Amino acid sequence: MLAEPAFPGIEEVLKDLRAARSQTAESSGNETVGSLRAQLNTANETIDKALEELSEAASARDLAERGRRALDEQLREATDRYEDEIADHDATQAQLSAMRHQVAVLQQRLVEAGRAEDAYTPSAEEPAPMSFAELNERVHERMRHLVLTYDTSKAEDLDDDMKSSTWASKVWDALLALDSYGASSAGEQGFDGTFRDFCEASPQGMRTYPVTRVAMVESDSVRNDRKFRQQRLLPVPLEVDASGKVFMEAHIKIDNKGRIAPRIHFYDDTAGSTGKVIVGYVGPHLSNTRTN
Numbered sequence: 001m002l003a004e005p006a007f008p009g010i011e012e013v014l015k016d017l018r019a020a021r022s023q024t025a026e027s028s029g030n031e032t033v034g035s036l037r038a039q040l041n042t043a044n045e046t047i048d049k050a051l052e053e054l055s056e057a058a059s060a061r062d063l064a065e066r067g068r069r070a071l072d073e074q075l076r077e078a079t080d081r082y083e084d085e086i087a088d089h090d091a092t093q094a095q096l097s098a099m100r101h102q103v104a105v106l107q108q109r110l111v112e113a114g115r116a117e118d119a120y121t122p123s124a125e126e127p128a129p130m131s132f133a134e135l136n137e138r139v140h141e142r143m144r145h146l147v148l149t150y151d152t153s154k155a156e157d158l159d160d161d162m163k164s165s166t167w168a169s170k171v172w173d174a175l176l177a178l179d180s181y182g183a184s185s186a187g188e189q190g191f192d193g194t195f196r197d198f199c200e201a202s203p204q205g206m207r208t209y210p211v212t213r214v215a216m217v218e219s220d221s222v223r224n225d226r227k228f229r230q231q232r233l234l235p236v237p238l239e240v241d242a243s244g245k246v247f248m249e250a251h252i253k254i255d256n257k258g259r260i261a262p263r264i265h266f267y268d269d270t271a272g273s274t275g276k277v278i279v280g281y282v283g284p285h286l287s288n289t290r291t292n
Helices: 010-024 030-112 132-142 152-160 164-185 195-201 226-231
Strands: 146-148 233-235 245-247 251-253 263-269 276-283
Touching: 132 146, 132 152, 132 164, 146 164, 152 164, 152 276, 164 195, 164 263, 164 276, 226 233, 233 276
Parallel strands: 146 276
Antiparallel strands: 233 245, 251 263, 263 276
């Protein structure tokens, strides 16, 4: 099967031009010139049309290629999210299994101590919030050892993402862990160490967060970049710093996949004027060398 010509009609134009050239030997005067001009005009029109069609075809091909690349990127992001969800699910299942075993052991000990009623009393703990709007409504009443200075609107912007309920639950757990750390660090006999140390030690009866998701410092590339550092100058009470801001490099990684990958940035003031942990940011991952 013969391929279609790249420029439909161009062969006819060339044929006519060859015929006109042959006719030049047999004809003379204005008639020949007029015929050649007509042939030339027709050829120019056909070429212009062919070039226009070629340009449209190239634009359509470019648009299709960009669309394909965009779909490939969406597929990669969806795959990353799926794999991340599976990993989180496996980690949660392992943690849940360990906690169930621990609860069963403690319940048995209470029964043996004649406190069976205490062993099976349902927990009064409220379920985790399913959105950041709900989280912002409940967090001040529940977290007694935190100073919350973060921009609630940035947190609630996360509700537009399909993973928002998962993120809200994880942020709630992270804030509970920070609150436990604040409570444990209060007073002269309090916990001696950073929040990461606290999570690693996992004191009995205290809320903690996976230590692999806690970073107490930023990289040198972030620390030494003016733009990146500026984003991490976050609000604190004036009694903590007269400027009303401090560099909050300590953070909790709520998610490690995707462009949003939420973070909590905090400042440990448990040994300072407030005696609490200051949470200055809840929202999408701030800029760094990988996001720019």
